[in-house]
Amino acid sequence: MPRPAEDTRLPTMSDVAQLAGVSHQTVSRVLSGHPNVREVTRAGVQKAIDELGYRRNSTARALATRRTRTLGVVAADTTLFGPASTVAGLAESARAEGYMVSTVSGRALSRHSLTEALEHLGEWGVEGAVVITPQREAAAALFELRHPFPVVTVEGGHDLEIPSVSVDQHLGARLVTDHLLGCGHRTVWHVAGPQDWLEAAARMAGWRAALHEAGADVPPPLIGDWSPLSGYRAGQELAGRVGRRVAGGSDLTAVFAANDQMALGIMRAFREAGVRIPVDVAVAAFDDIPEAEFFAPPLTTVRQDFAAVGRASIRLLLDRIEGGDRDRDRTAVPHHVIEPQLIVRGSTTTPVV
Numbered sequence: 001m002p003r004p005a006e007d008t009r010l011p012t013m014s015d016v017a018q019l020a021g022v023s024h025q026t027v028s029r030v031l032s033g034h035p036n037v038r039e040v041t042r043a044g045v046q047k048a049i050d051e052l053g054y055r056r057n058s059t060a061r062a063l064a065t066r067r068t069r070t071l072g073v074v075a076a077d078t079t080l081f082g083p084a085s086t087v088a089g090l091a092e093s094a095r096a097e098g099y100m101v102s103t104v105s106g107r108a109l110s111r112h113s114l115t116e117a118l119e120h121l122g123e124w125g126v127e128g129a130v131v132i133t134p135q136r137e138a139a140a141a142l143f144e145l146r147h148p149f150p151v152v153t154v155e156g157g158h159d160l161e162i163p164s165v166s167v168d169q170h171l172g173a174r175l176v177t178d179h180l181l182g183c184g185h186r187t188v189w190h191v192a193g194p195q196d197w198l199e200a201a202a203r204m205a206g207w208r209a210a211l212h213e214a215g216a217d218v219p220p221p222l223i224g225d226w227s228p229l230s231g232y233r234a235g236q237e238l239a240g241r242v243g244r245r246v247a248g249g250s251d252l253t254a255v256f257a258a259n260d261q262m263a264l265g266i267m268r269a270f271r272e273a274g275v276r277i278p279v280d281v282a283v284a285a286f287d288d289i290p291e292a293e294f295f296a297p298p299l300t301t302v303r304q305d306f307a308a309v310g311r312a313s314i315r316l317l318l319d320r321i322e323g324g325d326r327d328r329d330r331t332a333v334p335h336h337v338i339e340p341q342l343i344v345r346g347s348t349t350t351p352v353v
Contacts, residue, residue, distance in 0.1 A: 089310025235269025
């Protein structure tokens with residue numbers, strides 16, 4: 001005789017009710033955590049759920065509650081350490097709060113791409129979104145757009161009237177510059193990131209402020225693009241200046257790179273030119289990528305707590321969602337700032353005089 005076909009139908013709430021000997025409404029109360037259910041009944045329903053392997057239909061739940069438990073993330077340049085780490089921190093924090101994340105990423109954020117991203121997320125039914133806005137134009141464009149749901153920005157450190165979470169880039173640059181000055185260096189040279197990035201501008205401002213406060217000379221900054229190659233080219237130029245210093249020229253004994261990847265390029269250029277780190281020139285940077293402690297020598301750098309950024313951003317967004325984003329008082333728009341940490345390693349020391 002032919003074998004009967006296997007029942008591949010997924011168990012339903014009615015199946016749970018039948019097995020537990022209760023009504024459909026009682027199962028619904030148990031699933032929603034309703035307090036007016038006897039413990040013995042609740043235990044029986046849970047036993048039936050476990051036996052059947054029942055899983056609540058998320059689509060049906062969303063239709064009933066108008067809650068999708070999904071948040072959006074909009075990002076660009078996710079090949080870079082900062083944006084990629086921010087996205088990871090957001091996703092982990094959202095999961096901890098019981099939410100899924102839908103991410104839209106691209107090469108750059110403009111008014112047009114932001115509009116498309118927000119519309120796409122709206123079609124997916126997200127309840128709110130975190131938009132990573134490291135560039136001035138992205139933050140300004142987002143501010144001008146109408147948001148179909150609550151929005152929080154992260155990473156840029158702008159002063160626009162949009163809820164935001166950021167790391168104090170200015171403070172981080174001051175910490176590393178003050179550290180190098182405290183090691184006895186007369187001044188600190190700077191290889192900056194692209195100036196359309198809010199973070200790069202803030203790091204340069206912090207570096208300059210620390211030098212001014214110490215009464216030190218402010219050398220002309222070199223501008224890179226976050227890549228090791230741009231750091232390498234800057235390092236070649238700086239290595240030439242070190243050579244002139246040895247011959248009695250300029251005072252170059254310390255360099256602060258705006259990120260660790262550029263520092264990697266600088267350090268290679270120095271090695272090729274015979275410039276010893278940190279004996280001839282100390283090198284420090286920003287980000288504390290996982291490889292930084294394995295550079296030769298290990299890199300002094302500023303650590304950003306991306307897990308804390310994720311937690312603060314998701315919590316701020318959920319506050320806006322749960323409050324209906326009702327606080328429209330522009331003087332009360334929240335801006336949370338997280339302090340960075342200086343990690344001192346072997347690439348910095350007191351200069352040889």
